[in-house]
Amino acid sequence: KFIAIAGVILPLTPRDQVIPGLDLTPYKFWMAVVAVSAISYASYLLKKFVFPEAGLFLTGVLGGLYSSTATTFSLAGKTKTANYPPGLTASAILIATAMMYLRILALAFLFNAPLGKKLLLPFLALSLVMAAISIFFYFQNRDKEAKHGEPITENQPNPLEFRTALLFAFLFVFFAALTHYVLQFYGSSGLSALSFIVGVTDIDPFLLGLFQGKQAFAEHLVVMATIQATISNNFLKAVYGVALGATAIRRYLWIGFGAVIALSFIILILI
Incomplete structure (x- = not known):
């Protein structure tokens, strides 16, 4: 399937603009599909074939390359339905978000190296802080929660299902067009609001729409929009985890996500 997506469909996609005035081509949005699918598929293969009996922490690492939101949604619920240990599960959820920052960095460097350089220090700092909190919770809870062994986590769904790729392509086009018109009518304040909403x-x-676009505004606004999008996404994951998980997991999630959200706002003030 990956050969079909990357080796067959991508070379055949047109490079002409589909919407006048909008820097968007079928080749660009399918290239975005290929890039995200490659990272997700690598995580999927590692989990399925190399680490089929991965514990919670490694599942979080691999899940963050796949989707930190999906990992949070899945693992938090298991603390209620499958009695997953809350401290170790929280550690896995938080390390997934640490990996999210590295995944976004990789995509930024792939599509827009100058932007990647501007995101490098902020995202490394955010990733390291979240990883440090995650590792602290892991060692704090490992002995008391893993007495009977850690649960073996389920495999991720295959990210190369064609409908998944089509949905991503649709969302890419939708957000690229929406960003274009928000900027046209509402300027940088509109982009800021949109980044929190998405x-x-x-x-x-x-x-990826921001990373690939030929923007008519300052590059630091893209950096700010990227950080703002991760802030609201992290808040959403905290709410997911608290709502779906056992009571004992809540403290860990509020501390972890609260710390990285606070640091994100500090970075926004400083840049």
Whole structure:
């Protein structure tokens, strides 16, 4: 399937603009599909074939490359339905978000290296802080929660289902067009508001539209929009985890996500 997506469909996609005035071509949005699918598929293969019996922490690492939101949604619920240990599960959820920052960095460098350089220090700082909190919770709870062994987590769904790729392509086009018209009519304040709003969805299509676009505004606004999108996405994951998870997991999630959200706002003030 990946060969079909990357080796067959991509070379055949046209490079002409589909919407006048909008820097968007079928080749660009399918290239975005290929890039995200490649990272997700690598995570899927590692989990299925290399680490089929991965514990919670490694599942969080691989899940963050796949989708930190989906990982949060899945693991938090298991603390109620399958009695997953709350401290170790929280550690896995938080390390998934640490990996999210590295995934976004990789995509930024792939599509817009100058932008990637501007995001490098902020996102490394955010990733390291979240990873440090996650590792602290892991060692704090490992001995008392893993007495009977960690649960073996389920495999991720295959990210190369064609309808998944089509949905991503649709969202990419939708957010690229929406961003274009928001900027046209509302300027930078509109982009700022939009970046917070899209955090309640899959942020990758929105961010890749920003990374690939020939923007008519300052590059630092793209950096700010990227950080703002991760802020609202992290808040959403905290709410997901608290709502779906056992009572004992809530403290860990509020501390972890609260710290990284606070640091994100500090970075926004400083840049």
